[in-house]
Amino acid sequence: MTIDSAFVLPGNGTDGGWVEDVLLAGQADEICLRLPAVIDRGMLRRLVSERQSELRDAGLRAGGSAVLRLPPSVAFVTHLLAIWRSGAQAILLDHRLTDHEVRRAIERLVPQVVVEPVRSVSGGLRTFHEIETTVASYSGHPAATNHAVVQLSSGSTGPSKVIGRTAEDLIAEVQRYTQIPGVPLKGERIVLLPSMVHVLGLVGGLLYGLHAGAELVPPERMTGDSILQAIAAQDSPATVLGVPFHIGLLASVDQPPRLPQFRRMTTGGELVQAAVAEAFAQRYDAVLGNMYGMTEVGVIGTDLFGQHRPAIRPAPGIEVREVAGELWVSRPESPYIGLSDPTRWADGWLRTRDAGEVDPQTGLVSIKGRLDSQVSVGGLKVDLTEVEATLGELTGVAAVVVVFDKWITAYLQLADDRPVARIEAELAERLASYKRPRSVRVLDQLPRTTTGKLVRDLTVLRTAAALPGSAGT
Template sequence: MSYDDRPWLGRYAAGQATDFEPEFTDALAMFRASVADCPDSVAVKYFDGVLTLREIDELSDAFAVALQANGFTRGDRIALYLQNVPQFVIALVAAWKAGGIVVPVNPMSKTRELTHHLKDSGATALLCLEGLYAGVARDVVGDTDVRFVVTTSELDYQSRDDERIFKGIERTRHEGTSDFVELIAAHAGVRPEPVSYEAHDVAFLTYTSGTTGTPKGAMNTHGNVTYNAQVYRDWCGLSSDHGVLGVAPLFHITGLIAHISVSVLTRGPLVLAYRFDPGVMLDAIREHRPAFTVGAITVFIALSNTPGATRADLASMTTVYSGSAPISPAIAQRFEDDFGIYLHNVYGLTETTSPSHLVPRGVHAPVDPVSGALSVGVPGPGTMVRIQDDDGNDLPPGEIGEIVTSGPEVVLGYWNKPDETAHALAGGQLRTGDVGFMDERGWFYIVDRKKDLINAAGYKVWPREVEDVLYEHAAVREAAVVGVPDEYRGETVKAYVSLKPGTTATPDELIAHCRDRLAAYKYPRSVEVIDELPKTVTGKILRRELRKQAG
């Protein structure tokens, strides 16, 4: 279906839709409504473990009471230092029932990062995996405001103990901590005092990746959460029949909204598999047959390159979205050819509480004929997006500038950082730092991050364009392009690539491939073939690490 077959998109793209009314003003009310309507619906599948909405409700009641019994009060923060395990969902709901704010922490965080998150948020409670407590948290909490530590095991709530994931993991009790399962058992059957929220109350403090400085806690409100959960449901055509595959980390804004919140709103099961391993994830798809997910393009590249992966394995995945990193049109086409699945684009940031732009389900996004970029979609209902120059002037369609977003999904600001809030969110408009343009029909395209622009002898080179050309080569699995110092040109273009298993390509061959397809100042002067490109835990390729490596 083409864009022009869906005329209502034009109103949404202009931010003028008036028929999108949020059903809930807060995330806890959304959860309670789902429990009341469908208590026996499966909420979480974790290997062979199953939890219903009723069970999540009862377990979260008990944990909320345990939190309150240990001094947790309205407005307090609890940090969740976990992988993709059921305890994350239980504790998230429990924190809201106890009146608190959730601080999701990347389980790959080490001492410095965890210390920053705990101190900056002022968290008074911490729930973490036993191994993470022993390896990191034990040496951190004493220097923070944390006064109540709960540990838990990834082996709980399932009995399969898949060696590909759990090999070498054993349950370990730590002095000075409480056990999650034991706490819940001790408070089973007790309900916390009811609490309620307004749309502007903070639900999460989700920390930015820190790629442009010290990580900041974005204040995602309950209204942000319920709005974007509903956007996903309505724009992607989701229902309780669409199980959600948890490929994104739950600590990330994609996991929090596109996985947990969508699952709660639609009453469809959330399939968890501890952490992303392509073979394990493929088995989870085969077993549980989920239909919907949102993940980085590197996730789908990894799944497609998993030995034994077939069309039949992925046949249940009828609604698949890719975000976090741009999609090359060549990769999207290849995935559709191989598996019959169209990878819809979605674009957003931590500060937009996941999506601000989506390609509606069933619509193939256009490719810009000039840049070759695949559109990231159109803005969600009630969302206003501008393309602006460096002086804050609005630019017309086709002109490249910074993407500036305002709407119901945009956060209040950054926790305890008024100066940063004023800079990035002046007047409630988010300056994203992403560069792109809008075409005449309202489709948006991302060119790149401002800081990734390469200036080669005065010519601007956007890495995305070069990467898209590299992805057209049959042997290229992943590609990243950076600017490196050059005595003559100031900067020049360098590419890093990894190859598909069983293929070969020399640097000279890849340079020639680009030279035939790009202007002379754009093609890479050097190409380095490496086994794996550095990535964040969400699958976003880290160009900054490659710049450091290049010197």
């Protein structure tokens, strides 16, 4: 079904009927998930009902809340839908968070129920897991807010924020996706790479896929070859949904097979380096599309046909304005829980902290990077995103983060063993002296968030650079 634009939740939005109407409707034999077991809508509805009974026995009630600390799995999907179908709030915690981080979140949000794996989940490259879960009672308190989902921001530039979104808000975002040209349609597939704990995988993958009737198909492992195998597994058109890190995985495959069903790759998160986009284009006939969004809002704008890179067009129903070089996005209420900060949200506008421009003629939005990337060196303005992009174009540079830490500092991850002096010499040919990093650090692996974004927090970067094996000047 397509959501009627006049769709209104009953009561205060805590009625779980929206899950049935928006996400689970459809023929019982219609395949919706391959995780890797094939799950049709009839089976999914049965599994969700079973989870509802387990949660109810553990004390979850309508208007209550439950923490999900699960890896990507059938258990995650079915528990999430069961929580919502019960009229309760789902608090999503990435299973890779430390026990300390989880404990602090639980103590702050006080859920009625906590759902975790029975045994710890091993790391590695697996994208989906087969797990047993434990459902434990925690408190008898109702949820502190009427949000359907509570998430933590990615924390790429500092501590995570607690963000809440109502059922109405989630439905509105699914509706926005249905109006965007180029999104996967009924009978097509979404090869999902980002975690469903975070907004791109959650709404752009799971919720939209369930609503639209597109099969959700994660690869078995997070490697370029495994992603290609997932695309090749069926003949139906496939869209790969991921972040720039995942483009790099596909671009690293030397001679990929011809895959006519590979229609599009759509990326969210940070900006795509030109060299990475070019490497992808050389190997695949698929369109490389772009998406811009935030945990607080969901999808903000897209360029799914790759016509305006790096610019995007605002999604239906989203208004974006430029104020003193910063992008503001319309948002009727503050998305933050326990945070009253008028510098982030006020009067219906969310300050994104992203630098950008809005073309007054076309309405296209160009994202320039984080607003704090503008620094002054000796009285001269330097855009750190320009420095970062220039470094990223150099041969052998796999990933780069440029920050201002008393002076311009670059953290590099190299694809091959190249002397730092050679990289600095090549950079000197491309950038004025005042723009060039005073310090260059080479790490085996640059730190990333759980969503695959490069971490820009100074403390994390300094710690990683101090580990044995790092080098630099």
